[in-house]
Amino acid sequence: MAAVVERVDGCVGSLDSDSGSPRQCSPPPEQPHQNNPLLALPIVAIENILHFLSYDEISLLRAVCKRMDTICQRILNQGFLKVERYHSLCQRQVKAQLPRRESERRNHSLARHADILAAVETRLSLLNMTFMKYVDSSLCCFIPGKVIDEIYRVLRYVNSTRAPQRAHEVLQELRDISSMAMEYFDEKIVPILKKKLPGADLSGRLIGSTPVAGPSTSLTTMSLLAKNTPSRSEMTKVQQQVKVNGTSMTVLRREMTEIRVKQLEQQKQLQDQEQKLQEQTQVIGEQSARLAELEHKLRELMDSSAAAPPGPLHQRRRVLCCGRHVCRGVGKQQWVLSLHRA
Structure with a gap:
């Protein structure tokens, strides 16, 4: 009776009960592109073909094979960087058309455009803090391709609509899918990626091994623990603090603008009073x-x-x-x- 065994290199073969040697294994899964004309094309050609698909569909094609996974990862990473640049371009164009005074911006026709772009900027910052640390370390790619598609949809909607809806109505879908993507990434994928970070194995061995008695044992342990990456709760606290600081800065800028307006009004009143005083003196x-x-x-x-x-x-x-x-x-x-x- 033959039993199926799996070798270390990933090949699968059968082991006879009489002889202890496995049979001829199947070809490894890394070489299907030799028989597939699409995967046999150059990487540039495959990328040009995949650009006709959405980023959500590209993220699903990563499961085809290793070659397709590598190409799709590259496209997803480039897609996130491109959507960040596109958002910056849209925001500069809108800000160039807005008045400088805060009171005039509220009643401007592009006020909702600016609010939507500001909310998208916050969402991009959260995604950048969540994913790009591991993307820069070449441990993963920007996984949620559907988020990139949704950001592009919102930006195109803002550029093509003169009177858009309110920000919370336009960004409802983006907030939902991006929040779910970040939560899943932090809960399921980050614990696996932390083990692959440079120095993670060394620190794990040093912390897990029995320390040698000495005066520097506690200091070494404390220094190794201090090098651990921040947790999700710490990142959330930092993000909340940044948000609070940004809100307070906005309030202070608004108060400064109001004070300047009042100062100009008082100067104008003083000039009027001086003119009236001269007339009365005459x-x-x-x-x-x-x-x-x-x-x-x-x-x-x-x-x-x-x-x-x-x-x-x-x-x-x-x-x-x-x-x-x-x-x-x-x-x-x-x-x-x-x-x-x-």
């Missing part, structure tokens, strides 16, 4: 000159009436009436002058 000067002229006329009338001989009664009454009118005019001018001074 009016007071004119009234003072007129008052002096009326007082001079009154004195002349009083002197002429006192020096003139007694004449008819109607002439005396006429002089007295003129004096009364002049006195009334002088009193009115003094009353106006007192009001201006008050």
Whole structure:
């Protein structure tokens, strides 16, 4: 009776019960491209063909073989970098059209575009912190290709729509799939990748072995423990702290903008008050000159009436009436002058 055995190199063969030698094994799975015309093409040609597919479909093709896995990993990594550059380009174009004042930005037609792009930037930062550490170490690729497709969909929607929906409505699908991808990566894949990090085996052997008694034993253990990578909770705390700091900075910038606006308004009011003060000073000067002229006329009338001989009664009454009118005019001018001074 033959039993199936698996060799270390991955070949599968059958072992006879009589003889202890295995039979001829099947060809290794690394060489299917020799009989497949598609996989026999150059890598550049295969990449150009795969670019007609979505990133989600490319991520599913990684299970075909090792050659296809390598090509798809490269395309996924390049896709994440390309979508980051495309987002930066879109954000620069929108910011160039927005006014500088925060109060004017809220009522601008591109306000929702800016909100959506800012939310996408936050999501890209989270994905970068979660995946790119291990991607740069060549331990894995950017696995969730569907997230790249969704980010492209949101960016194209923002560029092609004049009045987009609110940010939480547009980004609902992106938040859901990216959150699920990051949680699965942290819970299922990161523990495996941490063992493959450079120096992980050495630190594991040093920590797991029985330490030799000596004064530096505790120090060595503490230094090795301190080199461990941060946990998910620590990363979450750091992200929350960064978010809180960003919110506080936004509030401070808004307050500074409001203070500057109030300062400009007060300066304008001071200029208006100075102009009004100059006008009132000019009016007071004119009234003072007129008052002096009326007082001079009154004195002349009083002197002429006192020096003139007694004449008819109607002439005396006429002089007295003129004096009364002049006195009334002088009193009115003094009353106006007192009001201006008050």
